[in-house]
Amino acid sequence: xxxxxxxxxxxxxxxxxxxxxxxxxxxxxxxxxxxxxxxxxxxxxxxxxxxxxxxxxxxxxxxxxxxxxxxxxxxxxxxxxxxxxxxxxxxxxxxxxxxxxxxxxxxxxxxxxxxxxxxxxxxxxxxxxxxxxxxxxxxxxxxxxxxxxxxxxxxxxxxxxxxxxxxxxxxxxxxxxxxxxxxxxxxxxxxxxxxxxxxxxxxxxxxxxxxxxxxxxxxxxxxxxxxxxxxxxxxxxxxxxxxxxxxxxxxxxxxxxxxxxxxxxxxxxxxxxxxxxxxxxxxxxxxxxxxxxxxxxxxxxxxxxxxxxxxxxxxxxxxxxxxxxxxxxxxxxxxxxxxxxxxxxxxxxxxxxxxxxxxxxxxxxxxxxxxxxxxxxxxxxxxxxxxxxxxxxxxxxxxxxxxxxxxxxxxxxxxxxxxxxxxxxxxxxxxxxxxxxxxxxxxxxxxxxxxxxxxxxxxxxxxxxxxxxxxxxxxxxxxxxxxxxxxxxxxxxxxxxxxxxxxxxxxxxxx
Numbered sequence: 307x308x309x310x311x312x313x314x315x316x317x318x319x320x321x322x323x324x325x326x327x328x329x330x331x332x333x334x335x336x337x338x339x340x341x342x343x344x345x346x347x348x349x350x351x352x353x354x355x356x357x358x359x360x361x362x363x364x365x366x367x368x369x370x371x372x373x374x375x376x377x378x379x380x381x382x383x384x385x386x387x388x389x390x391x392x393x394x395x396x397x398x399x400x401x402x403x404x405x406x407x408x409x410x411x412x413x414x415x416x417x418x419x420x421x422x423x424x425x426x427x428x429x430x431x432x433x434x435x436x437x438x439x440x441x442x443x444x445x446x447x448x449x450x451x452x453x454x455x456x457x458x459x460x461x462x463x464x465x466x467x468x469x470x471x472x473x474x475x476x477x478x479x480x481x482x483x484x485x486x487x488x489x490x491x492x493x494x495x496x497x498x499x500x501x502x503x504x505x506x507x508x509x510x511x512x513x514x515x516x517x518x519x520x521x522x523x524x525x526x527x528x529x530x531x532x533x534x535x536x537x538x539x540x541x542x543x544x545x546x547x548x549x550x551x552x553x554x555x556x557x558x559x560x561x562x563x564x565x566x567x568x569x570x571x572x573x574x575x576x577x578x579x580x581x582x583x584x585x586x587x588x589x590x591x592x593x594x595x596x597x598x599x600x601x602x603x604x605x606x607x608x609x610x611x612x613x614x615x616x617x618x619x620x621x622x623x624x625x626x627x628x629x630x631x632x633x634x635x636x637x638x639x640x641x642x643x644x645x646x647x648x649x650x651x652x653x654x655x656x657x658x659x660x661x662x663x664x665x666x667x668x669x670x671x672x673x674x675x676x677x678x679x680x681x682x683x684x685x686x687x688x689x690x691x692x693x694x695x696x697x698x699x700x701x702x703x704x705x706x707x708x709x710x711x712x713x714x715x716x717x718x719x720x721x722x723x724x725x726x727x728x729x730x731x732x733x734x735x736x737x738x739x740x741x742x743x744x745x746x747x748x749x750x751x752x753x754x755x756x757x758x759x760x761x762x763x764x765x766x767x768x769x770x771x772x773x774x775x776x777x778x779x780x781x782x783x784x785x786x787x788x789x790x791x792x793x794x795x796x797x798x799x800x801x802x803x804x805x806x807x808x809x810x811x812x813x814x815x816x817x
Contacts, residue, residue: 311457319641320648355583360491362588364654365447368647370710373622375599378541384550385711386592392558393585401581403733406810412562412725413669419732421799422740423674428747430669432724433562436717437662438699443713445703447651450624461704468700475656475692490653495590497646502594505601505633520597523604531607535600549778556777557718560726562661602629623710663691715774722777723750727784736803742792746784753780
């Protein structure tokens with residue numbers, strides 16, 4: 307690395323932004339393991355929505371989605387539809403009921419609803435695996451950003467970024483406090499949309515609402531350069547598109563660190579309205595990502611710098627930053643954009659590592675191994691788990707298996723094939739039992755990884771269960787297996803069925 311390669315102004319802005327959040331996190335720090343990742347005061351529906359959006363925004367949203375849209379055009383809108391549609395599914399099917407159960411984590415819900423330590427263990431292992439896969443995508447984004455900021459190689463960037471990210475989590479403790487997340491979302495939305503507005507203005511398009519103004523740029527691409535950005539299935543078939551949309555929807559509704567957000571609201575009505583506001587705040591980012599992709603293609607074409615496919619794929623995950631550079635934005639504005647992207651990845655890494663740590667320290671160590679564990683020992687286990695999980699993620703991220711959004715989609719597929727069916731039947735069907743849920747979740751794991759395991763030997767497996775889209779067929783199969791096995795085995799304990807009937811569905815809270 308040489309000093310000439312360092313982007314000083316963006317680096318200073320990124321460092322200042324992260325430092326401000328570390329200070330904020332330290333001030334709000336909690337010393338109880340019960341708050342290490344999931345605590346936080348209730349701060350209203352609007353604030354809760356901002357917290358949900360901040361909890362959701364990641365490198366996949368900030369960088370990966372723009373990269374896929376840049377590569378695939380219309381086809382990549384499956385990510386926009388799937389990830390936003392998942393929140394609608396969650397709103398309709400589970401938000402209020404999750405609040406009424408009032409459990410601490412996804413494994414907590416599964417273990418108590420199905421009265422099974424075994425089901426809790428399987429769910430905890432799946433939650434940890436989801437965290438590792440999801441974190442790998444974030445580490446790739448962090449690595450690319452740090453490599454660009456410091457003018458160094460990707461491996462050096464990902465190692466440096468990993469060290470900073472883990473230090474960020476350990477030093478600050480609970481960075482998931484809801485009020486802090488409101489501030490995080492404000493930073494994210496400003497840093498993503500402000501450069502886009504300036505970019506649209508410089509290119510001569512409607513800048514006040516660039517989410518609408520970029521439509522003219524799509525027409526210009528087609529008219530001037532013959533690039534059709536709206537061809538529906540140029541990058542895949544209708545089946546693949548539908549499978550990806552469905553998988554991302556059910557995966558969103560089953561993602562552990564998303565579900566945990568509903569445990570801190572005071573009533574069902576606020577749970578629903580927080581989710582509605584969260585969906586709106588998330589959509590502001592998602593409506594903006596396609597504009598970056600279109601402007602990138604337009605700037606390349608007008609500059610005579612259209613890269614070959616392999617080169618385009620290599621830089622797709624950082625195309626949002628490159629678009630700002632190609633558009634001639636000032637360094638301080640590019641720094642603001644980079645700060646938002648880095649913050650999004652860091653916030654998500656913090657949430658995911660804490661989710662995985664909670665599964666190890668609370669759901670496995672405390673609930674299954676040492677029920678008498680003190681808060682101090684649980685905190686020590688949680689912090690050790692953060693470091694251990696980060697080390698595993700770092701090793702994988704040094705040689706990432708795909709684009710940021712594609713890696714993230716695998717985590718969603720796993721959640722959609724396992725956690726989502728367990729929650730859906732656990733809430734809505736009192737006859738579902740531990741035998742059914744354990745068999746179903748294990749089947750879901752097998753289905754998720756069927757393509758890398760069996761795809762080469764049985765080609766039809768790869769066609770029916772794509773790695774990023776396996777829940778389209780997989781989730782219904784898992785639900786069917788859970789129902790069949792539950793009917794063939796003894797029913798769950800009567801007290802569980804009574805709680806479900808009386809407390810979850812039998813009354814409505816005052817609204």
